[in-house]
Amino acid sequence: MYAVEMRNITKRFHGTPANHHVNFCVKAGEIHSLLGENGAGKTTLMNILFGLYKADSGTIRIHEKETKIDSPMAAIQQGISMVHQHFMLVDSLTVAENIVLGHEPKKGIFFDREKAFEKITEIAEKYHFQIDAREQVGNLSVGVKQRVEILKALYHESSVLILDEPTAVLTPQEVDDLFRVLRDLKKDGKTIIIITHKLKETMSIADTITVLRKGETITTLPIGEVNEEKLAELMVGRLVSFTIDKKPLQSERPVKMKLSHITVSKGGKKSLKDVSLTIRGGEILGIAGVEGNGQTELIEVLTGLCARYEGTVIVGKEDVSRSNAKKMLDYVGHIPEDRGKRGFVKNYTNWENMILGYHTRPDYITKAGILKRKAIQDVTRKAIEEYDVRTDGIEQTTGSLSGGNQQKLIVGRVLMHHTGIVLAAQPTRGVDIGAIEYIHSQLVRLRDEGAAVILISADLDEIVKLSDEIAVLYEGSIVTRKSADAFTERSLGAYMLGHTRDEEVQA
Amino acid sequence: MKALKKTKEWLGKSEILLSLIALLLSLLVSSVVIIISGYSPFEAYGAMLKGAFGSNYYLAQTIGTAIPLIFSGLAMAIAMKVGIFNIGIEGQMIIGALPAALLGTYVTGLPAWLHLPLCILVGAIAGGLWAMIVAVLKNRLRINEVILTIMMNYVATYIVDYLVNYPFRAEGKIIRTEEIQPTAAMTTLVPHTRLYSGIFLALAAAGILWYVLKKTCFGYELRAVGSNPDAAETAGVNRKKYMLRAMFISGALAGIGGAGEVLGFYGYYISNMISGYGFDGIAIATMGRGNPFGTVLAALLFGVLRNGATGMNRSTSIPGEFIQVLQALVILFVSTPGIIRVVQKSWKRKRFAQRKEEVA
Numbered sequence: 001m002y003a004v005e006m007r008n009i010t011k012r013f014h015g016t017p018a019n020h021h022v023n024f025c026v027k028a029g030e031i032h033s034l035l036g037e038n039g040a041g042k043t044t045l046m047n048i049l050f051g052l053y054k055a056d057s058g059t060i061r062i063h064e065k066e067t068k069i070d071s072p073m074a075a076i077q078q079g080i081s082m083v084h085q086h087f088m089l090v091d092s093l094t095v096a097e098n099i100v101l102g103h104e105p106k107k108g109i110f111f112d113r114e115k116a117f118e119k120i121t122e123i124a125e126k127y128h129f130q131i132d133a134r135e136q137v138g139n140l141s142v143g144v145k146q147r148v149e150i151l152k153a154l155y156h157e158s159s160v161l162i163l164d165e166p167t168a169v170l171t172p173q174e175v176d177d178l179f180r181v182l183r184d185l186k187k188d189g190k191t192i193i194i195i196t197h198k199l200k201e202t203m204s205i206a207d208t209i210t211v212l213r214k215g216e217t218i219t220t221l222p223i224g225e226v227n228e229e230k231l232a233e234l235m236v237g238r239l240v241s242f243t244i245d246k247k248p249l250q251s252e253r254p255v256k257m258k259l260s261h262i263t264v265s266k267g268g269k270k271s272l273k274d275v276s277l278t279i280r281g282g283e284i285l286g287i288a289g290v291e292g293n294g295q296t297e298l299i300e301v302l303t304g305l306c307a308r309y310e311g312t313v314i315v316g317k318e319d320v321s322r323s324n325a326k327k328m329l330d331y332v333g334h335i336p337e338d339r340g341k342r343g344f345v346k347n348y349t350n351w352e353n354m355i356l357g358y359h360t361r362p363d364y365i366t367k368a369g370i371l372k373r374k375a376i377q378d379v380t381r382k383a384i385e386e387y388d389v390r391t392d393g394i395e396q397t398t399g400s401l402s403g404g405n406q407q408k409l410i411v412g413r414v415l416m417h418h419t420g421i422v423l424a425a426q427p428t429r430g431v432d433i434g435a436i437e438y439i440h441s442q443l444v445r446l447r448d449e450g451a452a453v454i455l456i457s458a459d460l461d462e463i464v465k466l467s468d469e470i471a472v473l474y475e476g477s478i479v480t481r482k483s484a485d486a487f488t489e490r491s492l493g494a495y496m497l498g499h500t501r502d503e504e505v506q507a
Numbered sequence: 508m509k510a511l512k513k514t515k516e517w518l519g520k521s522e523i524l525l526s527l528i529a530l531l532l533s534l535l536v537s538s539v540v541i542i543i544s545g546y547s548p549f550e551a552y553g554a555m556l557k558g559a560f561g562s563n564y565y566l567a568q569t570i571g572t573a574i575p576l577i578f579s580g581l582a583m584a585i586a587m588k589v590g591i592f593n594i595g596i597e598g599q600m601i602i603g604a605l606p607a608a609l610l611g612t613y614v615t616g617l618p619a620w621l622h623l624p625l626c627i628l629v630g631a632i633a634g635g636l637w638a639m640i641v642a643v644l645k646n647r648l649r650i651n652e653v654i655l656t657i658m659m660n661y662v663a664t665y666i667v668d669y670l671v672n673y674p675f676r677a678e679g680k681i682i683r684t685e686e687i688q689p690t691a692a693m694t695t696l697v698p699h700t701r702l703y704s705g706i707f708l709a710l711a712a713a714g715i716l717w718y719v720l721k722k723t724c725f726g727y728e729l730r731a732v733g734s735n736p737d738a739a740e741t742a743g744v745n746r747k748k749y750m751l752r753a754m755f756i757s758g759a760l761a762g763i764g765g766a767g768e769v770l771g772f773y774g775y776y777i778s779n780m781i782s783g784y785g786f787d788g789i790a791i792a793t794m795g796r797g798n799p800f801g802t803v804l805a806a807l808l809f810g811v812l813r814n815g816a817t818g819m820n821r822s823t824s825i826p827g828e829f830i831q832v833l834q835a836l837v838i839l840f841v842s843t844p845g846i847i848r849v850v851q852k853s854w855k856r857k858r859f860a861q862r863k864e865e866v867a
Contacts, residue, residue: 327743342737342740343738343741344738345731356742359727359742360743365724
């Protein structure tokens with residue numbers, strides 16, 4: 001019996017179909033993974049199911065009954081709940097208040113807060129959630145906040161739960177916890193849909209998979225009939241290489257950059273504490289850590305965006321401590337962690353963005369300060385070709401490219417202009433598999449050519465796959481730094497959670 | 508055919524089309540208002556056009572009115588480019604106008620080639636520095652520029668009013684300063700009209716601004732700061748410096764606009780002479796979509812509207828206030844591109860449907 005049957009769903013945005021005759025059927029009581037690259041139409045499809053969008057055509061049947069879902073309220077009434085990637089929680093309210101918001105238990109015309117606490121505690125206990133209903137949501141970690149969102153669904157007595165990229169923000173341990181919760185829910189008869197593009201996780205949790213590509217259903221298969229390679233091929237539409245050809249480390253790896261005793265204070269809190277790092281040419285140094293443990297501050301120090309810190313930064317033999325962003329760009333190429341915020345200007349054309357940060361180099365401007373348009377455009381044309389940026393041309397605005405192509409443009413810009421040190425922060429965030437593969441190979445090529453690469457990433461797979469050495473940031477300190485082979489994914493996760501003693505790591 | 512296609516492409520790209528649709532919509536809606544009020548829109552618009560273009564004299568008046576509007580529009584445009592909403596243009600025009608008048612009056616014995624440019628320069632610097640105060644406060648103390656510029660308008664108005672009323676008041680009933688020296692005056696192009704040589708200055712300013720924004724490293728960095736300050740910062744651009752520079756230029760343009768009215772039209776500073784030019788600049792720059800040439804066109808349109816209103820009052824019984832309704836609607840439609848996009852979309856959809864039928 002199907003819990004959800006979506007048949008022939010078509011949805012167009014500005015004439016281009018995001019979903020084109022999509023079929024998506026989920027059996028009751030299973031965990032179903034909806035796979036696809038960015039822009040494949042997964043989220044659109046789920047937003048239709050949750051009533052946020054209206055399909056142009058097609059039918060939806062819930063528990064064998066044809067229905068119309070025209071709003072999230074209607075979806076909730078049908079027993080469908082959605083946990084969004086960005087949580088919809090009010091930080092200043094308690095767990096219980098957040099959960100009952102909009103459907104509060106009442107005493108007369110007043111909100112019955114005690115009853116809310118009771119009710120939520122009851123549900124939490126039933127599903128073995130360790131959560132205090134009276135805690136303020138603002139004090140919770142990301143993993144627990146997600147649990148609150150799931151509790152919200154259970155409070156609405158939903159039978160179908162949609163989770164949009166639920167593991168994107170979690171550590172490996174938190175992912176394990178989440179999966180345990182999901183299996184419990186399945187045992188209780190709930191139907192779970194996970195939107196994801198992470199293959200490993202899909203393999204470990206899903207019963208069935210459906211793959212979308214370019215807005216169309218490619219296939220629906222039981223998990224037993226696929227493996228990771230096969231899934232990747234289905235998603236991308238061609239064979240994808242998972243291994244990376246890395247030359248062995250060269251014996252001579254000169255020190256390119258040295259940070260000594262860097263401390264950054266922000267609003268009275270130390271967000272980087274006495275961090276020292278040696279960065280060598282010809283190797284990739286991975287910086288692992290749960291987001292918000294000082295990565296952003298480290299990036300700001302390395303790029304000169306923050307010049308208020310204690311300690312010294314030395315490049316080669318030159319002391320460049322507290323240099324401004326413009327000067328640091330001469331030393332460190334920077335692939336920003338948030339490309340929309342720091343990486344490019346949305347309404348600039350590709351050629352304008354191609355030189356952003358390097359635009360004052362004599363190749364690009366005359367002595368009088370006029371842009372050498374033709375030279376810039378020639379360089380851009382070459383770069384677009386070389387770095388495989390799929391675009392209508394150099395005059396297209398970068399904002400209208402896909403995320404992967406925007407990122408390839410930024411990577412291309414940095415690689416074209418770098419001077420031996422490159423900082424790659426979350427270089428493949430929100431980028432599709434094909435582009436990930438490409439960006440990884442470019443970073444490795446850079447290393448093989450003798451450049452120093454600093455890779456800051458929340459994606460453990462990426463860190464493990466690319467790095468020669470890994471340092472772990474926890475609460476602003478480097479808690480360990482070892483050769484990448486010396487870590488397992490488990491031990492790395494443990495370090496990220498602050499377990500610094502070896503026995504804790506092994507436990 | 509090819510040219511037509513190119514024009515079409517250009518229209519779509521430059522967003523000028525949006526402004527044209529906005530204008531059409533406002534003409535349509537105000538016709539309805541005029542009809543409801545018991546007048547004929549044809550008569551009204553006819554009188555308007557006659558008032559704006561009916562003779563060489565009217566035409567010169569229309570273009571002349573556009574001179575200060577071009578300056579205030581450009582001032583707004585460059586502030587918008589760097590991401591500052593400069594509502595203080597009115598005040599900056601006033602602050603630019605008075606020193607130009609005083610310098611023009613009390614400095615004597617200079618040759619015209621020196622005296623006039625000096626007066627304009629002083630107007631520009633006064634307006635520029637006045638506007639820069641806003642950028643300094645915004646940079647240092649993060650004060651919201653909208654509130655700040657509004658308040659600065661009052662400060663400017665009252666300081667200048669005081670100076671004109673007391674220390675520098677000329678004899679007579681009218682509150683104004685003494686007449687400027689002939690060496691400080693701009694040439695009137697058509698006798699007894701507002702059209703003075705400042706129009707060339709205004710057009711040159713638009714051209715220079717366009718060139719600087721589009722072609723120079725300065726413009727490139729300035730636009731980057733305006734569209735994405737974080738990305739600009741990451742690219743090593745000092746955004747605070749650009750706020751200061753852009754505000755100075757904005758205020759300087761406004762100051763020249765104010766000084767021009769003194770040196771080219773009135774011949775003295777007179778109380779209330781900058782009657783809303785600064786505020787119209789906001790609408791004009793928005794209508795011109797921040798493009799300097801678009802801004803010139805929009806300023807000319809506002810010149811037409813202002814003089815059209817006078818024409819309506821003169822030759823018909825229809826109150827000229829209808830033009831204000833029209834003007835308000837233009838601003839409304841221009842500043843809500845959403846409405847226009849909906850209109851555009853429904854047209855496109857219809858055309859799409861038609862084409863589909865034709866194919867089928």
